Amino acid sequence: MQSRGAGVQGGVTTGDPSITVTPNGPYLVSDARLVWRIPATTDAGEPITWVTGPTLDEGQAYALCRCGESARKPFCDGTHQRSGFDGTEHADGSYDDRAAEYVGTGVVVRDDRSICTHAGFCGTAATNVWQMVDDTDRTDVRSQVIAMIERCPSGALTYTIEGHADSVEPELATEIGVIPDGPLFVSGRVPVTCSDGTSLQIRNRMTLCRCGRSENKPLCDGTHKEAGFTSRP
Secondary structure, three states: OOOOOOOEEOOEEOOOOEEEEOOOOOEEEEOOEEEEEEEEEOOOOOEEEEEEEEEEEOOOEEEEOOOOOOOOOOEOOOHHHHHOOOOOOOOOOOHHHHOEEEEOOOEEEEEOHHHOOOOOOOEOOOOEHHHHHHHOOOHHHHHHHHHHHHOOOOOOEEEEEOOOOOOOOOOOOOEEEEOOOOOEEEEOOOOEEOOOOOEOOOOOEEEEOOOOOOOOOOEOOOHHHHHOOOOOO
């Protein structure tokens, strides 16, 4: 199902964005812009920021491949029906229940490994967020930890600031980003309804599987890297 080209005024969708997971089938998306979201890397291959664009669909409604085998990725072409795709969903619980805490100076890092996409923003060749927590008494280290966490697409990593109970979240557009050779980067608190009618916890950042092999469907668990999944602009 391609976009009908409606529901957008001045680049802003006019309805309520939503994603519905269909039984053993695609994601049905309403009123959310679809873009490529590409990691920019250093000469050493370390991701340091996200580049957004080009836009794939501005539209009101479209279907995105979930089985990983469509010839028109990221859009669905019906291949799931011929391949016998098993899209059984297993994600449950809330982030707060699953996340471990790492207490630093002035900041608490929270981490849910079950939804890590292995995007790589949490580390460099020299160090990583977990090692840096112990050195957050240094302002430069604390700032770098926060910057790394805010680039985590799945929200597996979050942080709270001392004296504040709620997680601090970056301001992100309400849209769906297609990561090359990776999952869908859903941002801006777009609701996701599972095929049984239940809803995933609404979050500012999450990643949805599009290789078809995650053990935590519809959420990505990083399996696409092991599976050699490819889908590029």
